[in-house]
Amino acid sequence: MDLVVGRACTYRDYSAYKQSMGAYRGTEVMNRTLWKLLQYAILFAGAAILLLPLWWMLVVSLETPERAGAAITGGTDLSLWPPSPQWGNYPQALREMGSVPWQGFLNALANSIVVTVLVVIGTVLSSSLVGFAFARIRFRGSRGLFLLMLSTMMLPGQVTIIPLFLLFRNLGWIDSLLPLIVPAFFGNAFFIFMYRQFIAQIPESLLEAAKVDGYTLLGIWWRIILPLCRPVTAICAV
Structure with a gap:
């Protein structure tokens, strides 16, 4: 019970x-x-x-x-959507850029494409190469040079704008695309830092195996490091 x-x-x-x-x-x-x-x-x-x-x-x-x-000017209020949308405003604005119809827009588009492609290529190649050198090549003063490179990120653009203008003027690059393109082939401090940190995590045994197969440092950088750095390259390109 x-x-x-x-x-x-x-x-x-x-x-x-x-x-x-x-x-x-x-x-x-x-x-x-x-x-x-x-x-x-x-x-x-x-x-x-x-x-x-x-x-x-x-x-x-x-x-x-x-x-x-x-x-x-605040003279009238807009509705959420125009009662009669003027879709012709866009082609008219693009057509009237410059003295010749469509020429100004096409020139601006071509310049943008050329500058963007070359800047992305130059930044990726130079930053990855320098980052690879800082991460895997041991030489005297490498740490000091790396810290010196990082310190350049603390310089505001207002400090370097006048010296850069004088440099480009002395080189005869005024009114050209070269000041926008050439500096990209000398690396970017922030992207060099990102590449260096990413490459430092790649196993050393992988690079040693590449050396045994006969690859030089440039071959290792081109055939092994760059393909493995696709995430950083995507960030750098964007």
Whole structure:
């Protein structure tokens, strides 16, 4: 009899415990759901605030010149979407760049493509090569040179803009694309640091095996280091 009563009490206690745990878990799930909803609401509000100027710019660009001018000066309020979008504003603006129709836009597009491609290539090649040297080549003063290179990141652009202008003027590079392209082939301190930290994590045994196979340092850098540094290269290119 005592055994039956004990089992009944144990069953009732277990049932009460199970119900209380179920209620606790339900409350916990509800709290997590509410917290996630609050987070999403905050993120949505922040995204809306950041996108509002872009939306306003798009709406103004599709308005007529009269309504756009009045909206910019505060003379009228804009609707969420223009009643009659002027899609011809974009080709008209691109066509009227420069004295010859479309020539100004095409020249600007070509210059942007040339500068972007060459700057990306120069930055990736030079920064990865210097980062490889700092990470794997041991020579006297390498640590001091690395710290000196890092210290250049603390120089603001306002300090070097006048010396760079004088240098480019003496080289005859004014009114050309060379000042935008050539410095990229001398490395970037931040990307050199990123490449150096990434290359330092590559196992030394992999490089030793490449040396046994007859690769030189340049061969190791080109055939092994660069392919392994694709994540850093993607960041550098973007």
